[in-house]
Amino acid sequence: MSGLSPRGAAALGLFLAAMLVLPLFANAYIVSVLVVVLFAAYFGQSWNIMTGFTGQLSLGHALYVGLGAYTAAALFVHWGLLPWVGMIAGMAVAAVAGGLIAALSFRFRVGGVYFALLTIAFSEFTRILFGHFKWVGATEGLFLPVSNLTHDDPLRLRGSPTMFYYLLLAMSLAVLGLSHLLLNRRIGYYWQAIRENEEAAASLGINVFRCKVLAMALSAALTAAGGGFLAFYDNNLYPDTAFAIGRSIEIITAPIIGGLGTLFGPILGAFLLTTLGETMTSLTSGLEIAGLKQWLYGAALLAIVALQPAGLWPWLRRLLRLEERRR
Amino acid sequence: MSAAPLLEVQGLAKRFRGLQAVDGVSFAVPRGGIVALIGPNGAGKTTTFNLIAGVIVPDSGSVRLDGVDITGLRPDQACRAGIGRTFQLVKPFAGLSVLQNVMVGALRATSDMGAAREASWAILERLGLADKAESAASSLTLAERKRLETARALATRPKILLLDEVMAGLRPTEIDQMVRAFADLARETGVAILLTEHVMRAVMALSHHIIVLHHGQKICEGTPEEVARDPQVLECYLGHAPAAGGT
Amino acid sequence: MLFLNIIVAGLLTGAVYGLMALGLSVIFGVIRVVNFAHGEMMVLAMYGAYVANAATGLDPLLTLPLVTLALFLFGYALQRGLINRYIARPEHEQFLLLLAVATIITASLLMGFGPDARNVQLDYAYDSYQVGGVLLDKVRVLAAGGAVVGAAALWGFFRFTRTGKAIRACADNQVGAQVVGLDVKRLYAVTFGLGAACVGAAGCLMLLLVDVQPYIATDYTLLAFIIVILGGLGSMPGALLGGILVGVSEAVSGFVIEPSFKSAFSFALLILVLLVRPQGLLGRA
Numbered sequence: 012m013s014g015l016s017p018r019g020a021a022a023l024g025l026f027l028a029a030m031l032v033l034p035l036f037a038n039a040y041i042v043s044v045l046v047v048v049l050f051a052a053y054f055g056q057s058w059n060i061m062t063g064f065t066g067q068l069s070l071g072h073a074l075y076v077g078l079g080a081y082t083a084a085a086l087f088v089h090w091g092l093l094p095w096v097g098m099i100a101g102m103a104v105a106a107v108a109g110g111l112i113a114a115l116s117f118r119f120r121v122g123g124v125y126f127a128l129l130t131i132a133f134s135e136f137t138r139i140l141f142g143h144f145k146w147v148g149a150t151e152g153l154f155l156p157v158s159n160l161t162h163d164d165p166l167r168l169r170g171s172p173t174m175f176y177y178l179l180l181a182m183s184l185a186v187l188g189l190s191h192l193l194l195n196r197r198i199g200y201y202w203q204a205i206r207e208n209e210e211a212a213a214s215l216g217i218n219v220f221r222c223k224v225l226a227m228a229l230s231a232a233l234t235a236a237g238g239g240f241l242a243f244y245d246n247n248l249y250p251d252t253a254f255a256i257g258r259s260i261e262i263i264t265a266p267i268i269g270g271l272g273t274l275f276g277p278i279l280g281a282f283l284l285t286t287l288g289e290t291m292t293s294l295t296s297g298l299e300i301a302g303l304k305q306w307l308y309g310a311a312l313l314a315i316v317a318l319q320p321a322g323l324w325p326w327l328r329r330l331l332r333l334e335e336r337r338r
Numbered sequence: 339m340s341a342a343p344l345l346e347v348q349g350l351a352k353r354f355r356g357l358q359a360v361d362g363v364s365f366a367v368p369r370g371g372i373v374a375l376i377g378p379n380g381a382g383k384t385t386t387f388n389l390i391a392g393v394i395v396p397d398s399g400s401v402r403l404d405g406v407d408i409t410g411l412r413p414d415q416a417c418r419a420g421i422g423r424t425f426q427l428v429k430p431f432a433g434l435s436v437l438q439n440v441m442v443g444a445l446r447a448t449s450d451m452g453a454a455r456e457a458s459w460a461i462l463e464r465l466g467l468a469d470k471a472e473s474a475a476s477s478l479t480l481a482e483r484k485r486l487e488t489a490r491a492l493a494t495r496p497k498i499l500l501l502d503e504v505m506a507g508l509r510p511t512e513i514d515q516m517v518r519a520f521a522d523l524a525r526e527t528g529v530a531i532l533l534t535e536h537v538m539r540a541v542m543a544l545s546h547h548i549i550v551l552h553h554g555q556k557i558c559e560g561t562p563e564e565v566a567r568d569p570q571v572l573e574c575y576l577g578h579a580p581a582a583g584g585t
Numbered sequence: 586m587l588f589l590n591i592i593v594a595g596l597l598t599g600a601v602y603g604l605m606a607l608g609l610s611v612i613f614g615v616i617r618v619v620n621f622a623h624g625e626m627m628v629l630a631m632y633g634a635y636v637a638n639a640a641t642g643l644d645p646l647l648t649l650p651l652v653t654l655a656l657f658l659f660g661y662a663l664q665r666g667l668i669n670r671y672i673a674r675p676e677h678e679q680f681l682l683l684l685a686v687a688t689i690i691t692a693s694l695l696m697g698f699g700p701d702a703r704n705v706q707l708d709y710a711y712d713s714y715q716v717g718g719v720l721l722d723k724v725r726v727l728a729a730g731g732a733v734v735g736a737a738a739l740w741g742f743f744r745f746t747r748t749g750k751a752i753r754a755c756a757d758n759q760v761g762a763q764v765v766g767l768d769v770k771r772l773y774a775v776t777f778g779l780g781a782a783c784v785g786a787a788g789c790l791m792l793l794l795v796d797v798q799p800y801i802a803t804d805y806t807l808l809a810f811i812i813v814i815l816g817g818l819g820s821m822p823g824a825l826l827g828g829i830l831v832g833v834s835e836a837v838s839g840f841v842i843e844p845s846f847k848s849a850f851s852f853a854l855l856i857l858v859l860l861v862r863p864q865g866l867l868g869r870a
Contacts, residue, residue, distance in 0.1 A: 125863055216417035
């Protein structure tokens with residue numbers, strides 16, 4: 012919304028520079044962790060368009076990750092389509108699915124908590140359906156051939172984690188830029204108006220239904236592109252993990268912790284949660300107590316929601332004066 | 339004023355679960371005219387507004403704006419047809435700045451962000467909110483929120499502005515300010531105004547024409563002087579409830 | 586006849602589902618908070634009954650009052666100490682809060698008991714009654730009977746006690762309740778306690794029928810959501826009806842199509858109901 016202050020712009024520049032050069036110094040483990048961070052940031056940013064900007068709580072975004080992943084992977088495995096082409100196909104599939112779910116819900120005036128639960132229902136339904144979908148391997152899983160290339164091939168998405176890191180960084184920046192752009196255009200204003208008050212938005216000539224369906228379709232499509240990318244990073248797909256409700260929850264935790272509806276919240280949240288998770292893992296690895304890691308993670312979530320319920324980014328930007336102040 | 343009225347309401351009726359909220363109401367608002375819709379609580383004023391603005395669909399009757407039938411349109415379509423409205427219970431976009439609130443309205447008329455920003459500034463200045471432009475809408479006082487509602491509706495460039503009790507809860511000096519602002523607005527921009535109001539002082543000072551509703555029916559209409567003298571009005575409305583501010 | 590047996594078994598299991606969902610419905614109906622930790626509380630109760638059985642050898646039906654009381658206190662304290670501060674906050678913050686609570690409950694159980702499935706050994710586990718050609722499992726009959734008693738007790742509480750009536754007044758009009766001097770904070774805590782007590786009882790009963798492990802919590806949360814939305818969020822008879830519907834539909838689809846499809850069927854039912862009648866079968870429009 013409001014622009015970055017000079018300090019904020021400098022901080023963003025530094026951050027970007029650090030992200031660009033990090034893999035040159037970091038070991039394989041750090042790069043793999045950073046890839047996890049970027050996935051969380053990317054998915055969180057995509058989800059934020061629907062829930063943060065437009066105010067419609069979607070708890071089933073794993074559906075679009077799964078659709079994107081399966082579409083891209085299946086088209087590659089069966090027909091040899093390039094990953095990037097498959098990702099575009101996946102985006103189309105997810106946009107249609109998301110648009111349909113939104114259209115059905117909002118046409119029948121399903122909103123709020125009911126909408127949130129409906130998104131879970133669609134996601135879970137699809138998960139079970141894919142468990143019986145033989146063409147994509149059903150519960151046996153779908154596997155991408157692993158080739159031992161000596162060089163990175165970005166076109167076919169075969170290569171080192173560092174290549175995935177840079178591509179994902181570019182995708183994350185693209186979706187960040189797109190969010191920024193949309194938020195400062197008419198559609199972004201309309202989305203935020205709908206989030207704040209639908210009735211008032213309609214009285215100002217906004218076609219609320221169409222704007223909400225558009226937000227969902229776009230959010231779903233962007234999520235699906237990340238899903239397609241994830242398929243080629245992981246090289247294997249199972250319905251129970253691709254469409255897992257746990258994944259839906261992961262997707263939304265980072266932006267909420269970072270600050271729902273803000274531009275930089277999803278990235279900040281992704282960094283924090285991933286780092287937190289990794290720290291917990293290394294702290295508890297020697298102890299061999301099942302559940303300790305999750306326990307600490309839960310306690311940390313509780314602490315954040317208790318201390319900064321509106322998210323950490325609004326707090327941080329005040330603290331460090333990263334944004335231009337409103338009078 | 340041209341011969342054909344801007345807004346023409348014919349035999350409007352709406353029933354809610356056995357209660358006839360609006361019962362065959364007809365009236366017209368001329369171009370550039372300021373018309374007040376008054377009546378005791380429950381007379382059907384807000385329902386009439388909602389029928390005109392498309393929030394509820396009438397059982398029978400029609401609404402024509404500038405010669406176009408807009409009966410039963412959705413609120414957003416009604417707005418695009420030229421109806422700007424405020425809400426009795428204000429509904430600001432609390433998380434946005436005052437300027438952004440108005441820009442949402444201004445973007446109805448233009449998709450150019452710069453143009454929308456300029457138009458919004460002009461409206462904020464007209465309504466005395468310019469120095470609050472960058473504040474969060476949630477930080478405004480009630481009086482300011484009411485003005486923000488008006489500014490937002492005005493920014494959609496309506497042909498007619500429906501003001502639902504925008505003076506309620508304001509101090510007398512604030513009311514006089516608002517009356518002046520609206521009178522100037524109608525004179526300078528040519529926008530017509532249809533308002534409901536309990537503050538009789540404002541109604542009498544502002545309106546060219548008054549329509550009195552009671553139990554969903556129109557019982558009288560005329561100039562402020564005529565209405566103030568009408569025995570039926572005194573009986574059912576002013577007689578029972580001496581209005582705040584006096585007439 | 587086999588088919589009828591399956592329907593009856595589903596019906597009886599469904600009654601226990603209904604009692605569990607009743608807790609979610611009561612909490613939402615009064616406090617307007619969706620308890621995303623509902624399944625976790627259910628599993629907590631199941632472990633409570635398991636521990637009591639392992640320590641003393643007592644039947645979960647006998648330790649049920651104690652577990653129910655424990656869950657009531659847990660729910661009361663949770664609402665009073667934590668959730669109450671979030672009741673006027675946006676949905677996503679409530680969601681995150683209860684997600685944190687759910688994570689901690691599951692992790693605690695994992696730390697205490699490990700990931701393996703646990704169950705209770707009952708000497709009547711394979712007994713059954715023959716009623717007019719229909720075979721009734723004894724455990725299911727007992728579980729369903731317990732669920733009906735639990736639901737009736739809750740209904741009686743809301744109908745006849747002062748506190749119950751006050752809570753209903755609170756649900757209808759929170760501000761009004763405050764105006765007439767009701768201690769809304771305490772009533773909310775009692776309500777959440779009662780919702781937790783429902784899963785407390787339901788958990789003990791469910792342990793008669795199935796094994797327990799920490800990770801099944803999410804499934805129960807989802808199940809409870811499906812049921813209350815089917816029946817109508819906030820409607821007590823609706824929760825029971827929804828529970829029985831889901832119980833039967835799971836049993837039938839598990840038999841007719843295949844077991845892995847049984848929850849898909851429930852989700853399809855949920856989607857259908859939400860789209861055709863969003864307020865649920867017995868919910869108020």
